[in-house]
Amino acid sequence: MSSTLSEGQKLIRKPLRSPFKERSENDKGHVFVEPQTPLKNSSRASEAALLESHKNMGPLTTPTKGLEAPSSDPWTPTSNLKMLISAASPEIRNREKERAVDSGESENSQVSIESPEQGEEVEKLQTSRKDKSLGLLCYKFLARYPNFPNPAVNNNISLDDVATELNVERRRIYDIMNVLESLNMVSRLAKNRYTWHGRVKLAQTLAMLKRSGKENRYDQLMQQIRQRSLEREFDLDGEEKENEEMSGFDMDGDSSQAELSGADPKAASANSRKDKSLRVMSQKFVMLFLVSSPPVVSLEIAAKILIGEDHIVDQDKNKFKTKIRRLYDIANVLSSLELIKKVHVTEDRGRKPAFKWTGPEDLPSPKGKGTASQLLESRSSVDSCAKNLFSSPGTKRGFTRHHSLVKLVKSIQDDRRKINSAPSSPVKMTDESANGEFYTNKMAHLAAICKKQLDEQSTGHRIQPKNEVTDALNGSTSQVSELPESTSASNHQSLGPLRMQFPVLPTGAIPYLSTKCSPIIPVLIPQQQAGGSYAVYMHPTSLRPHPTSLAVRSMTFESPGSANKKTSPAATASSNQTNQPSSHGKEPTSPSTLKRACEEKSLAGSPSKLQRIEPKVRLCEKYRAW
DNA sequence: AGCTCCCGCCAGGTC
DNA sequence: GACCTGGCGGGAGCT
Numbered sequence: 001m002s003s004t005l006s007e008g009q010k011l012i013r014k015p016l017r018s019p020f021k022e023r024s025e026n027d028k029g030h031v032f033v034e035p036q037t038p039l040k041n042s043s044r045a046s047e048a049a050l051l052e053s054h055k056n057m058g059p060l061t062t063p064t065k066g067l068e069a070p071s072s073d074p075w076t077p078t079s080n081l082k083m084l085i086s087a088a089s090p091e092i093r094n095r096e097k098e099r100a101v102d103s104g105e106s107e108n109s110q111v112s113i114e115s116p117e118q119g120e121e122v123e124k125l126q127t128s129r130k131d132k133s134l135g136l137l138c139y140k141f142l143a144r145y146p147n148f149p150n151p152a153v154n155n156n157i158s159l160d161d162v163a164t165e166l167n168v169e170r171r172r173i174y175d176i177m178n179v180l181e182s183l184n185m186v187s188r189l190a191k192n193r194y195t196w197h198g199r200v201k202l203a204q205t206l207a208m209l210k211r212s213g214k215e216n217r218y219d220q221l222m223q224q225i226r227q228r229s230l231e232r233e234f235d236l237d238g239e240e241k242e243n244e245e246m247s248g249f250d251m252d253g254d255s256s257q258a259e260l261s262g263a264d265p266k267a268a269s270a271n272s273r274k275d276k277s278l279r280v281m282s283q284k285f286v287m288l289f290l291v292s293s294p295p296v297v298s299l300e301i302a303a304k305i306l307i308g309e310d311h312i313v314d315q316d317k318n319k320f321k322t323k324i325r326r327l328y329d330i331a332n333v334l335s336s337l338e339l340i341k342k343v344h345v346t347e348d349r350g351r352k353p354a355f356k357w358t359g360p361e362d363l364p365s366p367k368g369k370g371t372a373s374q375l376l377e378s379r380s381s382v383d384s385c386a387k388n389l390f391s392s393p394g395t396k397r398g399f400t401r402h403h404s405l406v407k408l409v410k411s412i413q414d415d416r417r418k419i420n421s422a423p424s425s426p427v428k429m430t431d432e433s434a435n436g437e438f439y440t441n442k443m444a445h446l447a448a449i450c451k452k453q454l455d456e457q458s459t460g461h462r463i464q465p466k467n468e469v470t471d472a473l474n475g476s477t478s479q480v481s482e483l484p485e486s487t488s489a490s491n492h493q494s495l496g497p498l499r500m501q502f503p504v505l506p507t508g509a510i511p512y513l514s515t516k517c518s519p520i521i522p523v524l525i526p527q528q529q530a531g532g533s534y535a536v537y538m539h540p541t542s543l544r545p546h547p548t549s550l551a552v553r554s555m556t557f558e559s560p561g562s563a564n565k566k567t568s569p570a571a572t573a574s575s576n577q578t579n580q581p582s583s584h585g586k587e588p589t590s591p592s593t594l595k596r597a598c599e600e601k602s603l604a605g606s607p608s609k610l611q612r613i614e615p616k617v618r619l620c621e622k623y624r625a626w
Numbered sequence: 627a628g629c630t631c632c633c634g635c636c637a638g639g640t641c
Numbered sequence: 642g643a644c645c646t647g648g649c650g651g652g653a654g655c656t
């Protein structure tokens with residue numbers, strides 16, 4: 001069954017084996033690198049090995065990619081790498097075994113991953129689902145090419161060749177290529193052919209994406225969705241409420257996608273399809289990280305934003321699930337690129353998968369007023385789809401955006417207007433907190449801290465180079481520039497690197513949940529629970545009528561499989577973040593805090609709800625490092 | 627049980 | 642019409 005794959009797609013498309021039958025036998029741990037590790041870890045280990053090798057390649061260390069070389073030929077400067085790839089590519093080994101070819105130089109001869117008696121078992125296990133993961137496949141793919149290719153050499157990629165040599169269906173290669181293309185790491189040259197760019201354009205692309213993300217106010221969208229999610233979460237009559245809130249989004253239901261292209265149904269259809277493409281999704285997903293502070297994005301939030309939260313109702317739950325699936329695909333590739341890393345956000349409802357940005361933090365300032373579209377369009381223009389990722393430079397919005405998202409932004413703006421005129425207005429809050437009129441000494445002190453942080457936050461940005469901030473501000477519309485004028489440029493000085501912004505809170509740290517929509521005052525509470533410190537987030541408005549009002553929330557960030565669930569270096573490093581303006585500090589925003597913020601926000605217009613939001617301590621904010 | 631995501635069907639697009 | 646591209650969701654493997 002494992003016949004040689006021809007150039008033709010038909011053969012590639014057909015599975016070479018009966019995966020499910022084989023899978024059923026894959027019930028034991030196996031290894032590629034570390035024989036004693038369990039199944040999952042083994043794959044991770046092999047990925048890590050590949051990654052390490054890939055790293056070792058370094059820039060310009062792999063002059064040729066040897067694309068057209070047969071799979072058994074060593075990649076000249078990276079033969080060692082190939083060995084590792086093969087170690088992680090059981091199918092290649094299987095194929096080699098079956099063909100009884102290449103006994104001398106074949107990879108399996110160099111990969112001592114199992115004892116002879118284990119051979120058969122491992123061979124079965126080699127077809128493990130994990131071994132076929134998109135992430136691992138991407139590692140293998142990336143290992144074939146240098147990060148910074150020599151423009152002089154042929155950097156063409158043949159999908160057929162890649163699919164054949166990696167022994168996967170071409171379909172899988174498309175997934176990888178789409179994500180890579182979204183980052184300008186490859187560009188489509190022609191049918192079946194791509195050009196490898198590596199990371200040459202990556203930083204610039206990311207900068208563009210960041211800028212576009214800001215222009216699209218994805219940070220605010222995230223915040224908004226979190227808030228609404230919290231509202232739902234803490235509503236006693238959640239279901240009815242959910243419907244209420246869904247309608248409160250001013251949603252346009254299923255029509256949103258069709259509206260993307262205006263009245264032209266055909267264009268709408270095309271645009272809808274494009275908008276769902278892995279490329280667009282990937283870019284938007286990356287944008288979320290780039291504009292988020294801390295740079296942690298849960299799949300749930302991402303999916304909601306990518307869908308437009310309005311779709312998450314009834315039968316559209318399926319859409320959500322599908323989106324999540326796609327996000328996993330994207331995330332796997334991005335993980336292979338080391339741009340993100342999987343973490344978990346533990347909330348009341350349990351652990352939620354999330355990803356943390358681990359890619360470059362200091363992005364170059366996008367040149368001029370160019371948009372991401374220019375960057376993308378500057379590459380191969382063959383793919384019109386990519387062009388549609390961004391609107392023309394002249395337009396304000398950088399990206400094609402769901403109509404629902406436009407409305408979402410509108411909703412945010414409305415909220416902001418309300419908030420700014422409401423007692424819970426951030427400005428008012430900070431002013432009040434500054435004079436401490438309504439608080440105890442401790443409250444006043446904390447409020448002062450909060451004010452300071454708010455001032456910093458209101459600068460709108462934390463770690464970016466100043467010029468980039470300026471660009472972002474210039475390029476964006478009123479939303480961003482609405483930020484209070486009290487911004488102090490000097491506040492940027494103390495800002496640490498992006499990762500330092502992540503609110504892993506060691507003892508004593510006071511996280512500030514910066515959100516324009518829900519100003520929260522962090523208050524340390526004398527709570528001694530294992531695992532770290534706790535902060536109580538107090539909404540300023542709740543402090544006045546209910547000085548004891550607390551809104552606390554538990555949230556744990558942890559790395560899957562991380563042994564160190566407590567304070568990590570990252571946590572320690574972030575211990576100073578009390579003074580770090582978390583800009584749009586969104587991610588760790590306590591759900592209950594947000595909930596409270598939303599509730600209280602709505603109080604202005606609905607005093608009757610006041611009773612329902614009687615001060616209550618929800619949970620404790622507990623951050624663990626990954 | 628829920629999370630993760632492989633797999634391949636099949637529709638739309640391109641040649 | 643053949644082939645390319647990739648959205649999509651079923652359902653298996655994993656935790």
